[in-house]
Amino acid sequence: MLHLSIDRLAALADEQPTAAERLHLESCAECAQEVAAHRSLLAMAGAERDVMGIPLTRWDALSRRLREEGLIVAGEPLSVTAEFATPVGKRRPSGRALMRFAAAIMLVVGGTVMGRASTGAPILPDGFLGTSPERGVAVRPFSEETIPTTFASVQEAQEYKELYEAAYRNAVTYLAAHDSIARGTPAAMRARLAALDDVSRTMSQALRDAPYDPVINDFYINSFGQREATLRQLNTVLPQGVRMNGF
Amino acid sequence: MESEQQLIQRAIQGDEPAMRLLWSRHAPHIDAVVRRLVGQDLDLAADVAQEVWIQIFRALPQYRGDSQFGTWAHRIAVNRTLNALRKTRRLAKIETEVEEDSASVEPDAERSLMVATIENAARKLSPGARAVFLLHDVEGYTHEEIAERLGITSGGSKSQLFKARAKLRTLLAHLVDTPVRKDTTNVASVY
Numbered sequence: 001m002l003h004l005s006i007d008r009l010a011a012l013a014d015e016q017p018t019a020a021e022r023l024h025l026e027s028c029a030e031c032a033q034e035v036a037a038h039r040s041l042l043a044m045a046g047a048e049r050d051v052m053g054i055p056l057t058r059w060d061a062l063s064r065r066l067r068e069e070g071l072i073v074a075g076e077p078l079s080v081t082a083e084f085a086t087p088v089g090k091r092r093p094s095g096r097a098l099m100r101f102a103a104a105i106m107l108v109v110g111g112t113v114m115g116r117a118s119t120g121a122p123i124l125p126d127g128f129l130g131t132s133p134e135r136g137v138a139v140r141p142f143s144e145e146t147i148p149t150t151f152a153s154v155q156e157a158q159e160y161k162e163l164y165e166a167a168y169r170n171a172v173t174y175l176a177a178h179d180s181i182a183r184g185t186p187a188a189m190r191a192r193l194a195a196l197d198d199v200s201r202t203m204s205q206a207l208r209d210a211p212y213d214p215v216i217n218d219f220y221i222n223s224f225g226q227r228e229a230t231l232r233q234l235n236t237v238l239p240q241g242v243r244m245n246g247f
Numbered sequence: 248m249e250s251e252q253q254l255i256q257r258a259i260q261g262d263e264p265a266m267r268l269l270w271s272r273h274a275p276h277i278d279a280v281v282r283r284l285v286g287q288d289l290d291l292a293a294d295v296a297q298e299v300w301i302q303i304f305r306a307l308p309q310y311r312g313d314s315q316f317g318t319w320a321h322r323i324a325v326n327r328t329l330n331a332l333r334k335t336r337r338l339a340k341i342e343t344e345v346e347e348d349s350a351s352v353e354p355d356a357e358r359s360l361m362v363a364t365i366e367n368a369a370r371k372l373s374p375g376a377r378a379v380f381l382l383h384d385v386e387g388y389t390h391e392e393i394a395e396r397l398g399i400t401s402g403g404s405k406s407q408l409f410k411a412r413a414k415l416r417t418l419l420a421h422l423v424d425t426p427v428r429k430d431t432t433n434v435a436s437v438y
Contacts, residue, residue, distance in 0.1 A: 006413045008409075010413045038416055042384055053282050056292050057270070057278060062297055071304045
């Protein structure tokens with residue numbers, strides 16, 4: 001008997017086979033295997049519905065529009081970062097907020113250190129502490145003198161955090177294109193991508209539990225950035241004509 | 248704890264904390280469906296998601312409670328996203344065949360590195376086939392519902408779906424763990 005058509009095999013992912021098809025599937029391991037694969041694919045697709053990603057909306061932007069449209073009728077705007085907001089000079093930020101902030105910084109810095117260590121590069125980039133070994137002069141704003149150790153307010157701390165995170169992401173993008181030491185071999189990059197995927201899966205699970213937690217989101221975005229950077233690096237060393245758009 | 252119905256009533260009256268609570272409860276799912284349908288253009292997805300939420304709050308007085316709020320909001324999200332995609336002409340060729348090319352997935356040795364998730368694999372489908380697949384297999388819509396939303400026949404929806412599944416089955420062979428059938432010389436329906 002002939003094999004089932006490609007379309008029919010796909011249809012049997014969620015349709016019942018006819019009597020004739022059932023008979024065929026009982027005797028044809030190849031078609032039965034294909035139907036099993038399609039059912040597995042369908043189950044994966046169903047599970048995809050529960051997968052969360054990076055938040056697309058922010059309440060501050062949304063509430064502004066809702067006010068413009070007259071859908072929010074009264075009251076002062078709520079702060080998106082209300083949990084962190086503390087009137088300056090009245091009380092100190094909560095321990096929980098400070099812990100989150102510290103954790104975010106640790107994650108960013110830790111990621112940088114681990115990334116550099118894994119490639120054999122010096123843990124601290126040249127000039128990070130304000131001097132360049134080659135030139136022996138202060139070269140960039142990332143010096144001990146310019147990195148603040150205390151902040152006037154939580155808002156100021158948030159602003160610094162966002163500024164340094166943006167700089168970090170830009171640096172990762174730049175290094176992906178220019179740092180031949182960190183680039184490594186294709187095998188090393190694939191291993192890194194696999195490890196980053198493990199991290200992403202863990203972070204996806206964490207995002208389900210706390211979809212708008214700032215620390216979880218920061219880390220997810222950073223790991224996502226590293227993943228994209230590695231992918232770009234890998235594209236530079238693959239054979240001509242071969243390009244990876246995903247991993 | 249305040250019920251969702253009470254929250255909705257307060258939100259209809261323009262109460263910001265109630266609106267924010269509704270948003271924070273449901274945004275993860277709404278954002279996810281918008282992102283899936285839009286694809287990798289995160290800027291567009293963010294714009295669409297914001298418009299979706301504006302529409303949800305605009306339409307809130309018409310919500311009658313016949314279904315769960317999340318289900319109702321999800322429908323709005325799907326409709327608004329499809330409209331947005333139509334405006335950007337990403338669904339213009341809804342009836343075109345699933346693209347056969349897979350230029351970015353050769354050679355075979357690299358294939359398993361290409362697509363590790365359904366979402367990534369779905370990006371390799373034509374916009375129409377992708378929309379049908381996501382709406383049916385991920386979001387749980389019927390072919391009749393899809394046909395209505397996409398302006399195609401339910402038969403067309405089925406046809407697109409099966410082709411999309413066949414391509415995804417190939418792209419995700421390493422995950423579904425069965426070899427791709429090579430022999431097509433005697434492939435035909437049993438009928």
